[in-house]
Amino acid sequence: MVYLTRVEHFNAAHKLYNPGWSRERNEEVFGKCANENWHGHNYELYVTIKGEPDPDTGFLFDAKRLSGIIREHVIEKLDHKNLNIEVDFLQGKMCSTENLVIGIWQQLAPHIPSWVRLHGIKLLETPRIFVEYFGE
């Protein structure tokens, strides 16, 4: 079994704000992350797939094709966007890094070819804050 990781990145605005709560309650729970006028991040995305290398190519999967899948189904929807307003798969959800990584998994999973498996996704919101999701 070999694990292959492709790294991509995107920049986006968001806020942590529960519309069912008062402004005061949001500020109490989310602090400055609840700023109504948004703030933003440079996100780093690590997508890891696993499987056995193809005997003919030596590849688990063409990393360039993996990059193309991530760009088409994830980066184009997120890069230079407002996550709360403009992203279809986050509508009605809190825009936490946790929910974002689950959403990215759901976007990617149907497009990963059958002979490899999506192993895990790591998403960095800042160099010191990141989440991981393994589809569990």
Place this chain on the structure above:
Amino acid sequence: MKEASKKLAAKVAVFRREHFNAAHRIFNPAWDDAKNAEVFGKCSNPNYHGHNYELVVKVTGVPDPDTGYVMDMKLLSGITREEVLEKFDHRNLNLDTAYFRDLNPTAEHIAMVIYDLLRARIDPALDLQVRLYETDRNFVEYPA
């Protein structure tokens, strides 16, 4: 130390690194949305996007003979927090700060604004330069 003692009048640069997260939109208010979109592309998204900004503040001068310091780094950190982080961190640069109402918040302009804010608080005998990273691969320096 002997060699160092001969260089008491030599200048040394000291650096302090800080970071802040902010939303912005590259937007020239003198142009309409179509022209902004044409020139700035996705960076002009009316719903904003954002960055983790890394700021490196460089202060250059002769170390004080009594302390050995060019500048007390704790003092420099405090000034940077007050003048930059408290104003910009987790803010919308276009909407939440006074500096970019009429000034396009490009990395170039943000670095110039930060320089002016810090310059007013740092000993004029010391040289100041700021380097601002908008992403790992895009960064600016002022003064050039």
